[in-house]
Amino acid sequence: MNDNRPDIDIWASFKQGDGNAFDELFRRYYPLLTLYGSRICDDKEVLEDSIHDLFIELWQSRSNPEIQSVRAYFLKALKYKLYKHFRKTVPSSDARELHDDVGFVISHDHFIVEQESQSEMHRTITDAVNQLPNRQKEIIYLKIYQGLKYEEISEVMNINYQVARNLFSQSVKNLRELIGKLGILALAMLHF
Numbered sequence: 001m002n003d004n005r006p007d008i009d010i011w012a013s014f015k016q017g018d019g020n021a022f023d024e025l026f027r028r029y030y031p032l033l034t035l036y037g038s039r040i041c042d043d044k045e046v047l048e049d050s051i052h053d054l055f056i057e058l059w060q061s062r063s064n065p066e067i068q069s070v071r072a073y074f075l076k077a078l079k080y081k082l083y084k085h086f087r088k089t090v091p092s093s094d095a096r097e098l099h100d101d102v103g104f105v106i107s108h109d110h111f112i113v114e115q116e117s118q119s120e121m122h123r124t125i126t127d128a129v130n131q132l133p134n135r136q137k138e139i140i141y142l143k144i145y146q147g148l149k150y151e152e153i154s155e156v157m158n159i160n161y162q163v164a165r166n167l168f169s170q171s172v173k174n175l176r177e178l179i180g181k182l183g184i185l186a187l188a189m190l191h192f
Contacts, residue, residue, distance in 0.1 A: 007070035015062050026055055029074045032146075036075055039141060041082050050081045072152035075142075079156065128178035136171035143168055 003010060003024045010028075013021035030051065037047045054077055067073045129140055135157070142148045142156060154164040 008067075011067065011070050017062065022055075022059055025070070029071070032071070033074055033078050036141075036146070037078050037082060039138075040079065041085075046085055047082070050078060050085060054078055054081055069149075069152045069155065071146075072148065072155040075146075075148075075152075075156045076158070124179060125175075128175055131178055132171060132174055135167060136174060139164065139168050140171050140175070 003021070005013075007025075007028065010021045010024050014025055033051050033054070034047065037051065038044075041047050041050070054074070058077075129137055132140065138157065139153060142153045143150075148156065150161055150164045150168075153159075153168075154161045157164065157167075159167065
């Protein structure tokens, strides 16, 4: 069954107890959550369990507050679920620093290689992105690879709108510095 309604309409149906709407949300968001979660957690079993727990808890408590973006809600919920898991497995003295320091990796396969001659430039960009601090890597991923708006990013990252804009701007600036002379050409390929 393929439901062509906007996500927010499916969400509203789900909140009213529509099991088909819940199934549709799972179908739409499971791949995105798996991809996003794999950037935070490399343990597939933990990731799978966290996604399943997220959907189970979602079904059990359909009285969640109104949301503006279903995608941002799911990404943020999974992120906190994974952080909660990490807090349980990391000594309490390190837990405070964990929130911003959980690894966030962007792999080479996220860049669409249009021609074989561009692959070296893509590796340069990926290597530069992976040298950025984790929060900057995350905002690059959310803005460029997932196409989230600043409002959605601010919700996912639990920062305000202006901080999201500033963080993205600083991330791009740092990325340009890391890339150096290739910066203008390589960043143009990211379709800013």
